[in-house]
Structures are given as structure tokens and as C-alpha cells.
Amino acid sequence: MAIVIRDAEVITMDAATGSTPVTRSIRIEDGLIAEIGASVTLRDTDTVLNGRDRLVCPGFVNAHTHSWEYLAKGRYDNLPLELWMLYSYPILGAAPLPPDLVRLRSLLFAVESVRSGVTTLVDDVLETPSQDFAQLDAVFDAYDTVGVRANISGHVINRPFIDTVPYAAQWLPSEVAERVRSAPLLSAGEYLDFSAEAFRRYAGRAGGRLRYMLAPSGPQRCTDDLLAGATELALEHDAECHIHVLETKTQAVTGREFYGTTLVEHLRRIGALSANTTLAHGIWATDADIDTLAEYDVCVSHNPVSNLKLGSGIAPWRRYHDAGVTLGLGSDGCSSSDTPRLPEVIKAAALLHKVTGPGHETWPTADEVLRAATLGGARSARLHPDVGSLEVGKKADLLVYDLSTLAFTPRNRLDLQLVYSENGSSLRQVMIGGELVVEDGRVTTVDEDALLAELRERLPGIQAEQDRVERENTVFHEAFERMYRACAAEDVGVHRWSGEPAPVAPGM
Numbered sequence: 001m002a003i004v005i006r007d008a009e010v011i012t013m014d015a016a017t018g019s020t021p022v023t024r025s026i027r028i029e030d031g032l033i034a035e036i037g038a039s040v041t042l043r044d045t046d047t048v049l050n051g052r053d054r055l056v057c058p059g060f061v062n063a064h065t066h067s068w069e070y071l072a073k074g075r076y077d078n079l080p081l082e083l084w085m086l087y088s089y090p091i092l093g094a095a096p097l098p099p100d101l102v103r104l105r106s107l108l109f110a111v112e113s114v115r116s117g118v119t120t121l122v123d124d125v126l127e128t129p130s131q132d133f134a135q136l137d138a139v140f141d142a143y144d145t146v147g148v149r150a151n152i153s154g155h156v157i158n159r160p161f162i163d164t165v166p167y168a169a170q171w172l173p174s175e176v177a178e179r180v181r182s183a184p185l186l187s188a189g190e191y192l193d194f195s196a197e198a199f200r201r202y203a204g205r206a207g208g209r210l211r212y213m214l215a216p217s218g219p220q221r222c223t224d225d226l227l228a229g230a231t232e233l234a235l236e237h238d239a240e241c242h243i244h245v246l247e248t249k250t251q252a253v254t255g256r257e258f259y260g261t262t263l264v265e266h267l268r269r270i271g272a273l274s275a276n277t278t279l280a281h282g283i284w285a286t287d288a289d290i291d292t293l294a295e296y297d298v299c300v301s302h303n304p305v306s307n308l309k310l311g312s313g314i315a316p317w318r319r320y321h322d323a324g325v326t327l328g329l330g331s332d333g334c335s336s337s338d339t340p341r342l343p344e345v346i347k348a349a350a351l352l353h354k355v356t357g358p359g360h361e362t363w364p365t366a367d368e369v370l371r372a373a374t375l376g377g378a379r380s381a382r383l384h385p386d387v388g389s390l391e392v393g394k395k396a397d398l399l400v401y402d403l404s405t406l407a408f409t410p411r412n413r414l415d416l417q418l419v420y421s422e423n424g425s426s427l428r429q430v431m432i433g434g435e436l437v438v439e440d441g442r443v444t445t446v447d448e449d450a451l452l453a454e455l456r457e458r459l460p461g462i463q464a465e466q467d468r469v470e471r472e473n474t475v476f477h478e479a480f481e482r483m484y485r486a487c488a489a490e491d492v493g494v495h496r497w498s499g500e501p502a503p504v505a506p507g508m
């Protein structure tokens with residue numbers, strides 16, 4: 001049975017029409033776009049959706065997020081990354097989260113994501129103290145049930161937490177430092193074995209909709225052999241290798257202190273850059289770093305809402321574009337950005353860079369932003385042959401908006417209104433691989449009310465545990481605050497905070 005959407009306004013993101021809305025019909029068969037054009041084949045058995053007063057566009061790719069932070073939404077404010085991590089991570093240990101709670105967390109995260117128009121998640125999943133297959137299975141099961149597409153990690157940190165930042169360890173009480181350093185860590189071999197097993201275990205899961213992804217946390221948080229090995233394994237499986245790089249000024253100082261060079265250059269030297277590598281953030285990259293990323297065809301996932309919330313700085317949007325580096329858009333985790341909803345990220349990306357300088361010809365265009373939210377994210381996830389645009393042969397991952405809502409009133413430029421006016425409230429249907437996962441704003445695949453009721457019951461225990469972690473971690477605060485201030489005062493050769501001299505665009 002086929003589904004036909006007739007005569008809708010369509011943003012295809014294909015090479016011919018890009019983000020310019022055009023009137024099209026779409027025929028969907030076996031989960032794929034079988035035809036798209038001014039008219040398409042129509043049979044008696046087809047389910048026909050009237051496209052009148054409807055805008056159809058490719059589903060959004062959330063190119064960097066952490067479902068494991070979902071239960072910490074709305075807990076923190078006015079903490080820079082290094083201090084925020086102190087409170088959100090159980091540095092001194094915690095009991096592993098039971099798989100049924102991992103599943104509940106993942107289901108709720110997926111529900112909120114798809115209801116905002118996200119059809120693909122790049123979900124960098126960290127479990128503490130370390131991840132096991134029962135926990136990872138729970139994430140795969142949850143996304144299989146909801147019907148979302150996803151790359152799922154495999155997040156690993158294999159250096160002691162206090163040795164992933166400069167300076168701070170020396171200012172900690174020695175018994176605290178010893179306690180952190182005595183916690184067991186995975187070797188590179190153990191992580192790569194786990195990942196090789198994950199590739200076998202999840203191969204073809206949900207018809208290939210769910211894939212395992214490698215995710216060494218960062219070049220300062222993992223050993224060189226792990227970073228290089230993960231890069232190689234990702235290439236072997238044509239999977240994504242997802243690494244946090246240069247999110248903060250502290251990390252720019254870290255590169256110099258740990259390796260005597262930038263973190264990007266360090267990754268290059270150890271063989272940890274490839275076309276399968278995606279860097280999350282990339283804010284404090286130098287011009288030479290950006291050229292290196294372009295040379296190795298590395299993608300960058302840009303997270304403007306999280307970067308604003310943690311005061312991390314402003315990523316060099318125009319420089320990445322000029323160098324030819326593909327950008328995706330990510331929400332980051334709910335503990336730092338408080339939302340998995342991509343429309344807010346799309347709007348923030350379109351707005352944020354306009355304050356970086358007066359050269360308005362360098363500001364992000366709606367086309368660039370929509371491209372990052374769809375094709376760019378798909379490329380960063382190694383899914384570009386399948387998703388990111390509405391073209392014959394690609395998966396039918398698409399969004400159907402109601403154009404009779406106030407957000408689209410009056411109808412002027414639909415692409416601009418999609419970026420700046422619509423916040424998800426006009427979204428009526430979400431299709432993933434040809435399946436209607438959202439209808440009339442409700443997820444069809446799970447009972448949302450039952451999930452919320454289950455969470456209400458379990459929440460007091462979850463919150464008490466996080467309260468405990470925060471109390472315990474106050475022991476690190478003074479040393480980390482001192483380290484953060486010291487790094488903030490240093491010159492790292494680039495300026496990514498407003499209030500510092502802004503980069504001047506060429507020709508100005």
C-alpha cells in the first residue's frame with residue numbers, strides 16, 4: 001500500500017529547488033519516496049493525504065544530543081561547562097542506572113524529539129560508571145518502539161576526570177584526587193572490543209534504522225590509542241565517530257597544556273580525523289584547525305542553544321562555510337540546553353551569528369540553516385544517501401505542517417516562517433521510513449500518558465540520587481572554579497566570546 005501526499009507546498013532540499021517551497025505531490029512506497037513531482041501515479045488502493053494548506057519538508061536531524069541527560073532537564077543555570085559537569089556527572093561514583101529506567105528515559109526523550117520534528121537522533125549515550133549491553137539494548141529497544149531513526153553510542157571517557165582539564169588536580173585535596181584516580185577505567189582494547197561486539201549485535205536493527213556509533217568523549221578525555229582505534233573501526237563499518245572538540249576556551253588551553261598544540265592538530269597527528277569523524281561544537285578552532293577539518297572532510301555539529309546556556313562562546317559559522325566544512329545542528333543534552341526540540345536550535349542558529357559583526361552578507365541564511373538541520377546533519381551521521389532531502393529513492397522521513405495556523409499567518413515566505421515563526425505547534429504529521437509516527441501532534445507508537453505516569457512514580461528516587469551527586473561534588477568546586485578563571489584569562493589566539501574583539505570579515 002502506498003501513501004500519496006497531493007499538491008502540498010514542499011521544501012525538498014534537493015539540488016534543484018533547495019529550501020524554496022514548490023507545489024509537489026509525493027508517492028511513498030515501502031518506506032521510500034517512490035515519486036515526487038507536479039503529479040504522481042495514483043491507484044485505488046492508495047491512502048491519499050490532501051496537501052492543501054500543508055507544508056512538507058525533510059525531517060530534522062538532531063546531530064548532537066545526549067538522551068542520558070533527559071532526566072536532568074531544568075536543573076542548572078549560569079554554570080560554564082567545566083562547573084556544570086561537576087554537578088551533572090557522578091565523578092565519585094554512582095550505582096549503574098537499571099535498564100528499565102534507561103528505557104523509560106529513552107522513550108520520553110524520543111517522544112519529545114519526534115514531536116518537535118526530529119526524525120534522526122545522533123544520540124551520544126553515556127552511562128556511569130560505564131555502559132553495559134543491557135543498558136545499550138534498552139536504548140535500541142526504546143527507539144525501535146518509537147520508530148525514530150538513530151545513531152546510538154558508545155560514549156567513553158578513559159582518563160580520570162580530574163586529569164581531563166589543566167591545573168585543577170594540583171588544587172584538590174590529595175585524598176580526593178587519589179579517590180578519582182583509583183576508579184577503574186576502560187582500556188582502548190576493552191572499548192574497541194565492546195564496540196566491535198555492538199556492531200555485530202545491532203547490525204540491521206529495525207531494518208537498518210538504528211546504528212551503533214563510536215563516541216570517544218574528547219581528545220583530552222581519552223587515550224590516543226582509543227581515539228585512533230575508534231577512528232579506524234568507524235571507517236571499517238562506515239559508522240560515525242563522534243568526538244567533543246573545542247567546546248570551551250578551557251579546552252583550547254588544554255590542547256596547549258597537554259599536547260603543545262591545538263586539539264584538532266593533536267587529533268590529526270594521532271590519526272583520529274576522517275570523513276567519518278564529526279566534532280561536536282568546534283567553537284574555539286583556529287583558522288588552521290578549520291582548514292585541517294576541511295582537508296579531512298570532517299563534519300562539525302553546531303549546538304547554539306547549549307553553547308549560549310553554558311556561555312561557551314560562538315562557533316565561527318561563516319568560516320566553517322567558507323572552508324567547506326559541513327555543519328549539522330544539535331540540541332546537545334537536556335542537562336545543558338534543557339530541550340531536545342530542534343526548532344529552537346534552528347532559530348537560535350539563524351539568529352546567533354548576526355550579532356558577531358556588522359557584515360550582514362556573512363550572516364546565516366535560512367537556506368544554510370535548514371540545510372544544516374537536514375542534509376548537513378545527515379552527512380555528519382553518515383546517512384546522507386538515505387535521508388536529509390526529499391528525493392526519489394530516499395527514505396520517507398518527512399514533516400507535514402498545517403499552514404492554516406497563526407505561525408504561518410499571513411503566508412509570506414514559508415522557508416523564513418519555518419525558521420523564525422513556527423515552533424513545532426503547527427506540526428501535524430511526522431513520517432519516518434514511511435511510518436506515521438506522529439499524527440495530530442501525538443505519537444502513535446507509545447502511550448505517552450503511561451510513560452509520564454511511570455516517570456512521576458520514579459522521579460523522587462531519581463532526584464534524590466542527583467541531589468546526592470551534587471552534594472558530593474561540591475568538593476571539586478573551588479579547584480575547578482580557579483582553573484576555569486585561569487583559562488578564561490589566557491590568550492589562545494581566537495576570540496569566541498562577545499565582548500572580546502570580534503573577527504572582521506574580509507573586505508570590511
Ligand SMILES: [Zn+2]
Nearest residue numbers: 244280332333
Ligand atoms: Zn555533548
